[in-house]
Amino acid sequence: MNQLLKIGDTVRAHLQAIPCVVDAFLGAGGQGEVYRARLGGNTVALKWYFKEQATSTQRRVLDDLVRRGAPAPQFLWPTDLATSEGVPGFGYVMPLRGQRFRGLMDLVARRVQPTFHTLITAAIQLAASYKELHSKGLCYRDISFGNVFFDPATGDILICDNDNVDVDGSTSGGVLGTPDFMAPELVRGEGRPSRVTDCHSLAVLFFYMFINHHPLYGRRLLSIRCLDLPARTKLCGTEPLFIFDPQDRSNEAVPLEEDPERIGDAGANAVKIWPLFPSFFQDLFLEAFTAGLREPNRRLGETIWQKTLVRLRDAIVRCGCGAENFFDKEGATRATSTCWHCKQALHHPLCLSFGKSIVVLNDSTSLYPHHVDPQRDFDFSAPVATVARHPTNPQLWGLKNTSAAPWSITMADGTARTVEPGRSVSLALGTRIQFGNAEGEIVQ
Numbered sequence: 001m002n003q004l005l006k007i008g009d010t011v012r013a014h015l016q017a018i019p020c021v022v023d024a025f026l027g028a029g030g031q032g033e034v035y036r037a038r039l040g041g042n043t044v045a046l047k048w049y050f051k052e053q054a055t056s057t058q059r060r061v062l063d064d065l066v067r068r069g070a071p072a073p074q075f076l077w078p079t080d081l082a083t084s085e086g087v088p089g090f091g092y093v094m095p096l097r098g099q100r101f102r103g104l105m106d107l108v109a110r111r112v113q114p115t116f117h118t119l120i121t122a123a124i125q126l127a128a129s130y131k132e133l134h135s136k137g138l139c140y141r142d143i144s145f146g147n148v149f150f151d152p153a154t155g156d157i158l159i160c161d162n163d164n165v166d167v168d169g170s171t172s173g174g175v176l177g178t179p180d181f182m183a184p185e186l187v188r189g190e191g192r193p194s195r196v197t198d199c200h201s202l203a204v205l206f207f208y209m210f211i212n213h214h215p216l217y218g219r220r221l222l223s224i225r226c227l228d229l230p231a232r233t234k235l236c237g238t239e240p241l242f243i244f245d246p247q248d249r250s251n252e253a254v255p256l257e258e259d260p261e262r263i264g265d266a267g268a269n270a271v272k273i274w275p276l277f278p279s280f281f282q283d284l285f286l287e288a289f290t291a292g293l294r295e296p297n298r299r300l301g302e303t304i305w306q307k308t309l310v311r312l313r314d315a316i317v318r319c320g321c322g323a324e325n326f327f328d329k330e331g332a333t334r335a336t337s338t339c340w341h342c343k344q345a346l347h348h349p350l351c352l353s354f355g356k357s358i359v360v361l362n363d364s365t366s367l368y369p370h371h372v373d374p375q376r377d378f379d380f381s382a383p384v385a386t387v388a389r390h391p392t393n394p395q396l397w398g399l400k401n402t403s404a405a406p407w408s409i410t411m412a413d414g415t416a417r418t419v420e421p422g423r424s425v426s427l428a429l430g431t432r433i434q435f436g437n438a439e440g441e442i443v444q
Contacts, residue, residue, distance in 0.1 A: 004033050004048045004087065011046070011084040013039055013093055015066070020046060020082055020093060031163075036096060039080075045096045046082060047163070054089035062092050062163060071132040074125060076160045092163065097149060101158055104145035108208055114152040116324040120313040121155025123206055124306060128378060129159060130202060131302035134195045139168045141193040143201035144178040145208055169194045177201060179232050180214055184293055187237025199299040203288035206305065210277065213270040215289045218243035218251040221266045222259070242289035243267050244274060244282075276340050278328035281312050306378055310370065314359040317349045327351070327360050350427055352399075352440040361387055361427055361442070363397070372435035384435070388424055398424030399433070408434040 005011070009022045016039065023043075024036040032049040049058065062078055070077035078092040106112045107119075114122075126148065133140060140147075141164045149158045164175050169192055176186050176193060183200035185191045207215040216235050224231045241251040253267025253274070274282065284300060292299040317327045323341035327349055339346055351358040352367070359371060366383040369376040384403040390396035400423070401407055407419040412430025419425050425433065431442045 004050070004089075005035060005046075005084075009084070009087070011037075011048075011082045011087070011091065013080040013082050015080045016040065020044070022046065029161075032091065037093070039093055043096055044079075045076070045094050046091055047094065048082075048087070048091035049089050051089055058163070059090060061166060062090075065162065065165060066092070068136065068138075070162075071136050071138070072129045074129040074157050074159055075133070075162050076158055077162050094162070097158055097160065100151045100153070101149035101156075102152055104148045104150065104205075104209065107150070107152075108145060108212060110212075112152045114150075114155070116326075117313060117316055118152060118155040119209060120309050120316075122150040122157050123209060124309045124313070124378075124380075125155065125157045126159075126202070126205070127302040127305040127309065129157070130198065131306070133165070134168070134198065134302070137168050138165050139170075139193050139195050139198050140165055140201075141198070142175050142177050142181075143198055143205055144181040145205060146178060148205070166193070179229075180236065181205065182236065183296065184237050184240050185296065187233055196296045196299055199301060200288070200292065200296075202302070202305070203285070203292065203300060207285060207289075210281075211270050211273050211285075213243070213253070213267055213273075215242055215285065216240050216251070217265065218253050218267045220251045222254065240289075240293045242286070242293070243270060244286065245290055246286070247290075276326070278312070278315060278326045280328060281308060281326075284308050310378070311357065314357070314371075316362065317346060317360045318362050319344070319346060327358075329358060348444050350429070351443050352433075353443045354438055354440050358443075359440075361397075361399070363387055363389070367399075367435075372438045372440070374437060387427070390424075396426065398426045400424040403435075405436060 005022050007022055007024065010019045013020045018040055020037050020039045022035045022037050026034045026036055031053045032047050035046045037044055037046040062081055065078045066080060076094045076097060078094050080093040082091045082093055102112050130140065142161065147159060147161045149160065150156065176182060181201040181204045183197035186193065186197055204215060220235060241248060243251055243253040253270040255271045256268035259266055259268060288300050312326065315326045315328060316324050319325055319339040319342060321339060321342040323339055325339055325346055337346060350361045352361060359365060359367065365387045367385040368383055369379040369381065372384055386400050386402055388398055388400040390398060401419050401421050404421055406421065409419055409425050410416045410432045412428065425431060427442060429442055429444055433440050
């Protein structure tokens, strides 16, 4: 309910020392209300705190965040403190979220259904963004799907509610997190939010994004009448157990046909979705929710997630029916042999091999500096190569050089030639391509 500021009210932004005019009420949360506003010639978002939330501690936190600046562009970071002579309390100015972004809750509720490629891209950006935050000695404290927005078409992400960010391990108070996402030690009332507890929350967020279920809500949920605070404390804090724990199946994910109420809350979605992913991706969740539950220092950092998520995106193979599947050259699973959608056998795809890593060559595959230069990890700034159809023969496909430098290639028969920028090399088995600092070979 709009009760703090009225349309047309003017508050003052401190750093810029100019008025900020309220244009529209956007929504309210547990801490305050958010408005669209005009600051100079720019449209911004303005959050105004409820009286009980407008504390001196919160104001000190905001002052520090404004001074530090956003750790990455994906954060809708506080840029200025705002006050008013006529309205008690204070608020802050931040960038306004664009209309193309949807909440991750829309994903969990299946109101949007992005491609695997888009979903993985969003997860890569999330891991990179939180890594930047943590590298500045900060922790987010409240990672959950309520604080993340993404573009279902591109995978671009935005992170909001950054006024909860604080120094890693700070004891100054503030939120502890969203219950379902909190690390077990926080649920038990032990310790304070930190980078390590953020790592648990990030793993839970990724599990929701890809498996569409909570990682600790399995068979044990069937014996709980009400998922209240004591029940959540048991499932997420005092007795947490992964629904795919290979050593203890007492909390395993339950298929819908075994759920007496046929609700699916005990893991019906997870039972169907988990097998779609290759073993190297499943292994990360196994580590996060077995050893990571018991030993906080063994939780997975953002770099591990980045590397594996990039590998997962590179492993996408498109079936003839159009569905995205995953190719795993090291671990044979159902996900790598049969299309999950049409149930037909998947053809072994052409891949570009860079030693131990591969990139499946689909009709829309692009290579980036990350792939061809060992010194440029996670650089996806601009494609250096794209898979493209032959301009006169639609049955032929090639790899087009979109970089500024020529490639040296050697065909399977030993013939060598140069591929200039803007030209293509046919996708033929055994062809080796020298990209400068890395060599790739087309394999199957």
